[in-house]
Amino acid sequence: xxxxxxxxxxxxxxxxxxxxxxxxxxxxxxxxxxxxxxxxxxxxxxxxxxxxxxxxxxxxxxxxxxxxxxxxxxxxxxxxxxxxxxxxxxxxxxxxxxxxxxxxxxxxxxxxxxxxxxxxxxxxxxxxxxxxxxxxxxxxxxxxxxxxxxxxxxxxxxxxxxxxxxxxxxxxxxxxxxxxxxxxxxxxxxxxxxxxxxxxxxxxxxxxxxxxxxxxxxxxxxxxxxxxxxxxxxxxxxxxxxxxxxxxxxxxxxxxxxxxxxxxxxxxxxxxxxxxxxxxxxxxxxxxxxxxx
Amino acid sequence: xxxxxxxxxxxxxxxxxxxxxxxxxxxxxxxxxxxxxxxxxxxxxxxxxxxxxxxxxxxxxxxxxxxxxxxxxxxxxxxxxxxxxxxxxxxxxxxxxxxxxxxxxxxxxxxxxxxxxxxxxxxxxxxxxxxxxxxxxxxxxxxxxxxxxxxxxxxxxxxxxxxxxxxxxxxxxxxxxxxxxxxxxxxxxxxxxxxxxxxxxxxxxxxxxxxxxxxxxxxxxxxxxxxxxxxxxxxxxxxxxxxxxxxxxxxxxxxxxxxxxxxxxxxxxxxxxxxxxxxxxxxxxxxxxxxxxxxxxxxxxxxxxxxxxxxxxxxxxxxxxxxxxxxxxxxxxxxxxxxxxxxxxxxxxx
Numbered sequence: 001x002x003x004x005x006x007x008x009x010x011x012x013x014x015x016x017x018x019x020x021x022x023x024x025x026x027x028x029x030x031x032x033x034x035x036x037x038x039x040x041x042x043x044x045x046x047x048x049x050x051x052x053x054x055x056x057x058x059x060x061x062x063x064x065x066x067x068x069x070x071x072x073x074x075x076x077x078x079x080x081x082x083x084x085x086x087x088x089x090x091x092x093x094x095x096x097x098x099x100x101x102x103x104x105x106x107x108x109x110x111x112x113x114x115x116x117x118x119x120x121x122x123x124x125x126x127x128x129x130x131x132x133x134x135x136x137x138x139x140x141x142x143x144x145x146x147x148x149x150x151x152x153x154x155x156x157x158x159x160x161x162x163x164x165x166x167x168x169x170x171x172x173x174x175x176x177x178x179x180x181x182x183x184x185x186x187x188x189x190x191x192x193x194x195x196x197x198x199x200x201x202x203x204x205x206x207x208x209x210x211x212x213x214x215x216x217x218x219x220x221x222x223x224x225x226x227x228x229x230x231x232x233x234x235x236x237x238x239x240x241x242x243x244x245x246x247x248x249x250x251x252x253x254x255x256x257x258x259x260x261x262x263x264x265x266x267x268x269x270x271x272x273x274x275x276x277x278x279x280x281x282x283x284x285x286x287x288x289x290x291x292x293x
Numbered sequence: 294x295x296x297x298x299x300x301x302x303x304x305x306x307x308x309x310x311x312x313x314x315x316x317x318x319x320x321x322x323x324x325x326x327x328x329x330x331x332x333x334x335x336x337x338x339x340x341x342x343x344x345x346x347x348x349x350x351x352x353x354x355x356x357x358x359x360x361x362x363x364x365x366x367x368x369x370x371x372x373x374x375x376x377x378x379x380x381x382x383x384x385x386x387x388x389x390x391x392x393x394x395x396x397x398x399x400x401x402x403x404x405x406x407x408x409x410x411x412x413x414x415x416x417x418x419x420x421x422x423x424x425x426x427x428x429x430x431x432x433x434x435x436x437x438x439x440x441x442x443x444x445x446x447x448x449x450x451x452x453x454x455x456x457x458x459x460x461x462x463x464x465x466x467x468x469x470x471x472x473x474x475x476x477x478x479x480x481x482x483x484x485x486x487x488x489x490x491x492x493x494x495x496x497x498x499x500x501x502x503x504x505x506x507x508x509x510x511x512x513x514x515x516x517x518x519x520x521x522x523x524x525x526x527x528x529x530x531x532x533x534x535x536x537x538x539x540x541x542x543x544x545x546x547x548x549x550x551x552x553x554x555x556x557x558x559x560x561x562x563x564x565x566x567x568x569x570x571x572x573x574x575x576x577x578x579x580x581x582x583x584x585x586x587x588x589x590x591x592x593x594x595x596x597x598x599x600x601x602x603x604x605x606x607x608x609x610x611x612x613x614x615x616x617x618x619x620x621x622x623x624x625x626x627x628x629x630x631x632x633x634x635x636x637x638x639x640x641x642x643x
Contacts, residue, residue, distance in 0.1 A: 034420045085619045091419045092366060096559055097618045099368075099552055104611025110604040221431075221548075224424055232420070267435040270428035277425045278413045 005134055006254045007247060012140030014246020016209065018147045019202040020223035021230065021238035022154070023195045028232045029158065030167035030191030032091075032174075033083070036098040039220025040105035041196045045071045045203030046120070046212055047113060053121055060121075068200045075196025076189050083188065088174065102217070109214045118212040143205040147239060150198065154235045167191055171233070222266070225273035231286025240284065245269050309488045311481075328473055332466040340465045342577060347472040348533050349573035351479045353557040354566060355526025360555070361563035362487060363519040364499030366423040369410070369430035370554045373524040375437060375546035377403040377531025382450040382541060383443070392456050396532050403528025404521040411520025415513055418502070430548055437543040449542025452535045468537060475533065479526065483566050486522070495519055496564070549607065556610045560617050562626025571625040579613075580606045 052063040124138035158164040169177040226245045230237025253265035302308040377399040455462040497505035561572020587601035
């Protein structure tokens with residue numbers, strides 16, 4: 001029973017990881033960039049939702065769409081100001097600029113919101129669901145439902161929608177995509193918008209489960225392993241990677257914590273990440289890059 | 294006698310000389326003189342800042358060898374500094390070894406770890422390498438916090454003063470001269486590595502690794518070499534950091550610290566030793582200016598009273614990384630070269 005409970009709560013945490021991972025994968029799929037500032041997008045969305053609900057008294061079900069719209073705007077503005085000037089620059093510069101963006105946004109949040117914890121008003125019934133002896137909170141259930149729905153939506157989007165195909169083409173080769181008539185600027189703006197919306201969803205979900213403070217941004221760093229495990233350009237991989245990492249983390253926390261004395265939960269994903277990179281650098285579902293000189 | 298308008302090099306050897314004109318030798322002489330007399334002309338705080346800059350310079354050169362010259366993104370530089378710093382502290386506290394053994398030992402332990410990390414990272418590049426090194430950094434941080442018996446956990450470790458062959462370097466001024474010599478030595482070593490075969494191999498590896506391999510550059514060997522060289526520099530810097538600060542703890546070696554070193558070489562200029570020096574000094578000095586600015590702001594606007602904290606520095610670092618990458622990818626080094634050639638060619642534009 002203990003094992004089963006660990007598995008289920010791992011699955012629940014994993015579905016949140018999966019949501020975060022999806023944000024990364026979307027940007028990578030659309031633009032070939034890893035956005036290290038994804039965590040800050042999550043944190044900002046959580047704070048926006050918090051302020052809407054507590055300070056302005058907006059009902060939760062209206063606050064969520066409003067938050068998502070704000071997130072999308074933030075994503076597009078970021079893309080316009082920071083990423084657009086870097087079009088065509090080497091990967092290294094783009095990676096570093098998102099890292100710069102990430103620490104800039106996080107410390108701005110620190111200056112604005114301070115470092116104390118906020119308590120997010122829980123919209124769900126506090127009484128968790130009991131499924132044959134296993135406890136599962138409403139929040140986790142919802143995040144699982146949302147991740148799986150989104151997975152389906154994006155799967156169809158990238159397979160059939162014109163824009164989705166354009167995004168894949170852009171990631172593959174910017175120059176060729178431009179020559180084929182893909183409007184790269186539009187693709188970039190939309191990709192960042194959509195990805196920040198997914199981050200926003202994750203943010204609202206996480207603010208409910210964890211304490212809301214500036215440190216929420218670090219969650220994205222713990223979701224990296226999920227992204228790598230699944231493969232950088234696979235939505236399906238992001239979901240599975242997220243779930244696997246969530247479960248592994250919970251199992252390690254449940255069984256190994258007594259042996260090493262705490263904290264193993266936080267470092268397990270990174271150990272997994274390191275191992276995966278050694279064995280299969282392109283992840284479970286990623287495509288191996290073919291290089292030309 | 295014909296008048297030469299520029300410096301002409303007639304052989305390759307002349308071209309790669311470190312100081313190739315009489316003027317650069319003169320300026321270098323003046324610069325060294327200023328450095329040597331600095332403790333007599335300014336106050337202790339400036340000397341302390343120069344000390345920190347020297348350590349940062351050594352660390353930044355290490356990172357620039359790996360990231361700037363060899364093109365391998367590393368987000369775990371602070372972890373290697375941590376390994377150097379903790380090695381130094383442990384050797385000095387438990388085994389009471391002399392300083393001149395401890396410092397190289399700190400570098401070597403760090404270099405060995407760097408090699409261990411470098412070997413599995415051989416298959417990775419770009420984004421994936423950034424992730425792998427980042428996760429290594431997180432793991433080191435975790436070990437530092439959890440392995441309390443060895444590292445003291447959150448409380449950290451205390452460190453004795455530098456004892457150089459019986460001379461106790463216990464003031465900022467006395468450490469100052471040692472640090473200046475040390476960083477000068479490290480700079481000269483790096484300069485010489487870069488202008489010889491190994492350096493050219495590094496650069497070839499960065500620009501087109503497969504092409505480099507085809508023309509006979511041993512990718513594996515040089516990548517591992519870059520990793521261990523870079524972490525050797527980091528280890529030495531870490532060891533000195535422990536001595537100068539007198540107290541080390543995991544907070545000094547987080548992912549944020551790694552990003553700070555990254556900021557140094559981006560702002561200074563990737564793939565340039567001079568750039569690493571400029572960037573390191575810049576990053577050490579900038580917080581002082583921010584502090585001054587914040588004080589002025591607090592005096593002017595009552596609303597800002599007491600709002601300054603560390604967070605501002607980090608925000609400025611982030612902003613600087615972005616601004617430099619967008620507007621001046623060559624960093625301070627490129628600005629410096631432009632100024633220099635402007636003077637050299639005056640009154641012509643080029």
